[in-house]
Amino acid sequence: MRLRLLDLGSYLGDKQRNLYEGLSAMSCFHRVSLGFFIGLCVLYQCSALEVDTNQTAWLFVNASEASGRKIPDTLFGIFFEEINHAGAGGLWAELVSNRGFEAGGPNTPSNIDPWSIIGDDSSVIVSTDRSSCFDRNKIALRMEVLCDTYGTNVCPDGGVGVYNPGFWGMNVEQGKQYKVVLYIRSLQSVNISVSLTGSNGFQTLATANIVAADVSNWTKTEILLEAKETNHNARLQLTTSRKGVVWFDQVSAMPLDTYKGHGFRNDLFGMLADLKPRFIRFPGGCFVEGEWLRNAFRWKETIGPWEERPGHFGDVWLYWTDEGLGYFEFLQLAEDLGADPIWVVNNGISHNDEVDTSSIFPFLQEILDSLEFAKGAPDSAWGSVRAAMGHPEPFDLRYVAVGNEDCGKKNYRGNYLKFYYAIKQAYPDIKVISNCDGSTRQLDHPTDFYDFHIYSDANTVFSMAHTFDHASRSGPKAFVSEYAVWKQDAGTGSLLAALAEAGFLIGVERNSDVVEMASYAPLFVNANDRRWNPDAIVFNSYQVYGTPSFWMQRFFSESSGGILLNSTLQANSSSLLIASAIIWKNSDNKNYLRIKIVNFGSNFVNLKISIDGLKPSSFQSLGSTRTVLTSSNLMDENSFKEPNKVAPIKSLLEKADKNIEDVLPPHSFTSFDLPIVSTELWIPGTDSSSKSSI
Numbered sequence: 263m264r265l266r267l268l269d270l271g272s273y274l275g276d277k278q279r280n281l282y283e284g285l286s287a288m289s290c291f292h293r294v295s296l297g298f299f300i301g302l303c304v305l306y307q308c309s310a311l312e313v314d315t316n317q318t319a320w321l322f323v324n325a326s327e328a329s330g331r332k333i334p335d336t337l338f339g340i341f342f343e344e345i346n347h348a349g350a351g352g353l354w355a356e357l358v359s360n361r362g363f364e365a366g367g368p369n370t371p372s373n374i375d376p377w378s379i380i381g382d383d384s385s386v387i388v389s390t391d392r393s394s395c396f397d398r399n400k401i402a403l404r405m406e407v408l409c410d411t412y413g414t415n416v417c418p419d420g421g422v423g424v425y426n427p428g429f430w431g432m433n434v435e436q437g438k439q440y441k442v443v444l445y446i447r448s449l450q451s452v453n454i455s456v457s458l459t460g461s462n463g464f465q466t467l468a469t470a471n472i473v474a475a476d477v478s479n480w481t482k483t484e485i486l487l488e489a490k491e492t493n494h495n496a497r498l499q500l501t502t503s504r505k506g507v508v509w510f511d512q513v514s515a516m517p518l519d520t521y522k523g524h525g526f527r528n529d530l531f532g533m534l535a536d537l538k539p540r541f542i543r544f545p546g547g548c549f550v551e552g553e554w555l556r557n558a559f560r561w562k563e564t565i566g567p568w569e570e571r572p573g574h575f576g577d578v579w580l581y582w583t584d585e586g587l588g589y590f591e592f593l594q595l596a597e598d599l600g601a602d603p604i605w606v607v608n609n610g611i612s613h614n615d616e617v618d619t620s621s622i623f624p625f626l627q628e629i630l631d632s633l634e635f636a637k638g639a640p641d642s643a644w645g646s647v648r649a650a651m652g653h654p655e656p657f658d659l660r661y662v663a664v665g666n667e668d669c670g671k672k673n674y675r676g677n678y679l680k681f682y683y684a685i686k687q688a689y690p691d692i693k694v695i696s697n698c699d700g701s702t703r704q705l706d707h708p709t710d711f712y713d714f715h716i717y718s719d720a721n722t723v724f725s726m727a728h729t730f731d732h733a734s735r736s737g738p739k740a741f742v743s744e745y746a747v748w749k750q751d752a753g754t755g756s757l758l759a760a761l762a763e764a765g766f767l768i769g770v771e772r773n774s775d776v777v778e779m780a781s782y783a784p785l786f787v788n789a790n791d792r793r794w795n796p797d798a799i800v801f802n803s804y805q806v807y808g809t810p811s812f813w814m815q816r817f818f819s820e821s822s823g824g825i826l827l828n829s830t831l832q833a834n835s836s837s838l839l840i841a842s843a844i845i846w847k848n849s850d851n852k853n854y855l856r857i858k859i860v861n862f863g864s865n866f867v868n869l870k871i872s873i874d875g876l877k878p879s880s881f882q883s884l885g886s887t888r889t890v891l892t893s894s895n896l897m898d899e900n901s902f903k904e905p906n907k908v909a910p911i912k913s914l915l916e917k918a919d920k921n922i923e924d925v926l927p928p929h930s931f932t933s934f935d936l937p938i939v940s941t942e943l944w945i946p947g948t949d950s951s952s953k954s955s956i
């Protein structure tokens with residue numbers, strides 16, 4: 263059987279495509295010559311030196327249910343860390359950065375960055391004081407306007423004031439509405455313009471005036487602005503031409519158009535939803551630990567009305583978060599994605615300081631409270647706070663990770679055990695995750711899962727497909743909560759990295775009797791603040807693209823809950839090939855056979871797939887596809903300019919049956935997807951069949 267190559271032209275040049283088609287045809291007739299390969303390789307920009315032989319590989323798939331094993335429903339998920347402005351200035355749609363003026367610290371004078379002043383010393387003096395009406399965030403902005411609408415010191419056109427550029431520019435889109443909320447106080451009457459403008463203030467996108475006779479007490483003001491034009495690099499201005507002193511605090515600008523109105527940027531939420539994550543680990547990583555405990559994530563400071571949240575400086579990734587995306591919003595995000603929340607808690611250990619096990623109780627109580635907040639009845643002490651935030655039903659929180667990468671630390675075991683027993687006693691349904699790696703040794707403490715992190719070069723990650731082959735099958739399960747190729751092999755997201763990760767993930771799939779969950783890290787990067795490379799999803803104020811690693815993960819999202827089939831790969835040199843086969847069911851209850859194969863080498867490979875265990879009538883050519891992820895250069899990356907330079911290309915299979923022949927391009931990932939009419943077991947040579955139950 264031959265494949266019809268439909269769309270390959272878009273990722274191979276025309277010349278290359280012709281050669282590729284030629285090769286595909288030749289391979290079917292076994293007429294490939296060495297000279298042809300070398301010529302092809304030069305054009306294909308791969309390393310000609312390595313391409314000295316043709317390769318053939320045979321993949322035998324037993325698609326009968328009896329040969330398969332159920333893959334955990336939770337296998338593939340995501341890890342959200344507040345790193346690279348993933349949340350603040352990212353998924354959380356708030357446009358104003360440092361909305362309460364707290365980022366410069368709790369003492370005065372406090373740096374108001376990124377707020378800036380409109381006007382000069384002769385017209386306006388801006389300072390900070392501790393006069394806010396909010397107890398947990400006392401800093402307010404004091405603006406003394408020296409100029410006026412008349413007299414000797416007339417204000418410049420447009421007035422004087424302050425502006426906030428958001429997180430490297432606000433995305434303001436024509437026709438969209440933005441809710442601006444701010445708190446004002448003044449002993450005089452006020453007339454303040456609230457405007458969304460271009461980055462230099464000249465282009466007015468939307469504006470409204472706050473005119474008030476008496477704001478002598480702090481007054482909350484809400485304005486709905488509708489943009490008449492689009493500008494991706496906009497700012498929010500508060501200006502006036504009236505002499506006097508005005509205080510501002512807690513200034514927010516939220517687009518109305520967020521996912522379900524829950525505050526998540528639609529485009530970024532969409533990228534997460536595309537991954538069909540079965541779980542979401544949050545909110546870090548190192549973000550949970552902090553360089554110092556005093557700067558670690560404290561969930562109680564992130565709930566309740568947004569105005570009352572103090573915000574905090576994450577001293578690992580070195581930026582301030584206003585904490586609009588707090589503990590409640592993370593749980594909401596998990597619910598919106600249909601993913602199990604995995605709550606990573608600080609167990610009294612940061613990068614530089616530790617709480618003694620004998621004094622750990624307050625930290626423990628903090629976490630028990632967080633569980634009551636998530637799971638408690640709406641009339642319980644903390645459950646009622648959740649209910650007051652609009653979610654009376656408990657969240658389905660069933661996983662707690664105690665710490666992050668803390669296993670080697672002095673107090674980890676002691677603190678962990680306190681957490682483990684207290685959590686199990688209060689919430690026996692919660693599964694606890696230890697930081698200590700149990701893949702190579704038996705752990706000395708009880709746990710449901712052990713956390714496993716791997717960042718390495720491409721060859722190492724690819725070869726780690728076998729890491730769990732020998733892990734104990736009787737102990738706790740593995741949670742690979744962070745994996746990625748990094749440094750030179752990855753750049754800011756290369757094809758090479760994605761292929762190596764695919765190899766590793768095929769190993770994870772095969773070992774999914776012991777690996778129950780896996781997530782790539784980090785998930786997001788705002789291109790203006792790359793604290794960590796590479797990342798799965800890159801964005802700025804208005805654009806987003808997936809790195810090859812993002813696309814790679816999409817190929818695995820169907821595996822969660824599927825059936826892993828027995829498959830065997832045979833090749834003359836198979837160490838650079840790895841494959842797996844699954845059967846999965848889509849939302850319409852239709853079964854699909856997916857065969858994934860990574861060609862990590864620089865040779866073309868003639869692949870012959872033979873599928874047993876299905877009746878010939880089970881195959882359906884209609885809708886059968888082959889999808890390839892590759893590129894002309896191994897280090898190719900996507901970018902805002904070329905978001906799909908390395909992206910999957912799908913083509914139809916002309917005919918799908920038990921034998922498939924194909925040519926795998928060098929450095930490629932290929933997925934064959936065949937709709938299966940039913941998973942009927944076929945015993946060759948007989949007419950009998952038995953229905954499977956997947």
Ligand code: AHR
Pocket residue numbers: 343345546547548549666667744783784794
């Ligand atoms: O994913 C980035 C960081 O890598 C995480 O914060 C940490 O857990 C790991 O070291």
